[in-house]
Amino acid sequence: MPRAGLSLDRVASAGADLADEAGFGAVTVSVLARRLGVRTPSLYTYVEGNADLRVRIAALALEESADLVTAALSGRRGSAALAAYADAWRDFARRHPGRYDATRQPVPETGGAGSTSMIAAGRRHADLARDVLSGYRIAPTEQTHAIRLLGSLVHGYVSLELAGSFAHSEPSSESSWHYTIAQLDRWLASPPPPEEGRRATAG
Amino acid sequence: MPRAGLSLDRVASAGADLADEAGFGAVTVSVLARRLGVRTPSLYTYVEGNADLRVRIAALALEESADLVTAALSGRRGSAALAAYADAWRDFARRHPGRYDATRQPVPETGGAGSTSMIAAGRRHADLARDVLSGYRIAPTEQTHAIRLLGSLVHGYVSLELAGSFAHSEPSSESSWHYTIAQLDRWLASPPPPEEGRRATAG
DNA sequence: TCAGGTTGCCTAATAGTGTTAGGCAACCTA
DNA sequence: TAGGTTGCCTAACACTATTAGGCAACCTGA
Structure with a gap:
């Protein structure tokens, strides 16, 4: 019987494809093994189990998305970025x-090889957000706050939209998305708040 | 053998408690049955299976949270709201x-009794967000956009924080939270954008 | 108080998943 | 082409999801 030619990369990549087609929640070693044309236990050579498989897929997806975001930001600053x-x-x-x-997915507490990759990719993403915000006048002490705000708004919107929360009412999610990003840009570009507002935040 | 005195409400409520303790992902009919002191198949009298159980918990949680938010908003307007x-x-x-x-959790496509409850509770939540925003000057045509923006920011932040995304860097998530909500309040309270900005959004 | 019906929770059974242990043969190396 | 390595296999076990059907605890009415 010829060998299937598996590897950790191929397993994680096939797992990511499976997640896109059937949902991340449907990803299991047994379903993935069927899709790869091998028996379930064969995958245990490459991943430690179901939990590890998910972490590997998460790390892969974080790196792929970081590549895409990096490419999208190339040459852009400010509103365009x-x-x-x-x-x-x-x-x-x-x-x-x-x-x-x-x-x-949250990074698992048990710091295995997969979670290390997730943390590294997470740092890449934080740097990308920092790059975006470097195009606006933001006080150094508020940098991290602003990064978290940006991530919260983008991921909040995208997650809710993906879950179908905006699908059953008017107007279109498309128009709300443009509104949301245009507002954030306008707000970030607007002059900083007056003295008393800042004191309240600092104190 | 005495009866356990189960009901759909008790099952969903116990399931919600289990989710809080072990994670929503760990909620299954078998684990919940053990916790309730009955055999697994007994729960099938009250829920149709694993998927239905999760939907029932979601509906319960949406109603409980709507009650809490309603109480929190009582008597408050504007920034305080x-x-x-x-x-x-x-x-x-x-x-x-x-x-x-x-x-x-996304509302399931298959419109069972549980998903109907989820949709009803979802509408309650949309109304609550509308109440909050009624304390700011927002153009009627932008109401829904603003509701979605508010929901995205709040749930984006809360989800990321719960996933531990802000736990491994300075400053504290607590301070970023205050910054985020204070910024949103300031932005919502600031005067509307000039003519040309509005035309760009409309066009 | 007890006979009869209802139904809540049970046991039994089947199919599938997660995981470990150990084996055989396909492949690489000399 | 012989020998070692290792990729994928079968076997096995525990557990979960779900269905089917049974017994007895409870309610009702006389």
Whole structure:
């Protein structure tokens, strides 16, 4: 019997494809083994089990999305960079819903090899967000706050949209998306708040 | 042998407690049956299976959170209402992480009794967000956009925080949360954009 | 108080999944 | 082409999801 030619990369990649087609929740070693044309226990050579498989897919998806966002940001600054960043994430989520869901998985406490990859890719993403915000006047002490705000808004919107929360009412999610990103751009570009507002935040 | 005195409400409620303790992903009919002191098949009298159980928990959690948000908003308007709304959600997520995760579940396509409850509770939540925003000057045509923006920001932040995304870097998530809500309040309260900005959005 | 019906929870049974242990043969190396 | 390595296999076990059908605990009416 010829060998299937598996590898950790092929397993993770096939797992990501499966997630996109059937949902990240449907990814299991047994279903993936069937899709790869091998018996279930064969996958245990490459991943430690179901949990590890999901972490590997998450790490893969985080790196792929980081590549896409990096490409989208190339040569752009300010408003253009913000829109490119947000659209890159949304496009990724729509084209690869399973991969996107994988990126939303919490990093497991047990620090295995997969979780190390996830943390590294997570740092890449934080740097990308920082790049986007470097095009706006933001006080250094508020940098991290702003990164978290940007991530919350983009991922909040994309997650809710992907879950169908905006599908059953008017107006179209498309128009709300443009509104949301245009508002954030306008707000970030607007002059900083007056003294007393800042004191309240600092104190 | 005495009867356990089960009911759909008791099953869903126990399932929600289990989700809070072990994670929403760990909720299964068999684990829940053990916790309730009955055999697994006994639960099939009350829920149609694993998927239905999760939907019932989601519906319960959506109603409980709607009650909490409603109470938090009572008597408040404007900035105070916004902060109360956001804090109510965040507190709910921190006290009941499993219930919160349940509310993030997409409504199933198959319109059973559970999904009907989810949709009804979802409408309640949309109305609550509308109440919060009624304290700000927002153009009627932008109402729904703003509701979606508010929901995206709050749930994006709360989800990322719950997943531990902000746990491994400075400054504290607590301070970023205050920054985020204070910024949103400031932005919503700021005067509307000039003519040309509005034309760009409309065109 | 007890006979009869209802029904809540049970056991039994089947199919499938997660995981470990150990074997055989396909492939690489000399 | 012989020998070692290792990729994928079968076998096995525990557990979960789900269906079918049974017994007895409870309610009702006389």
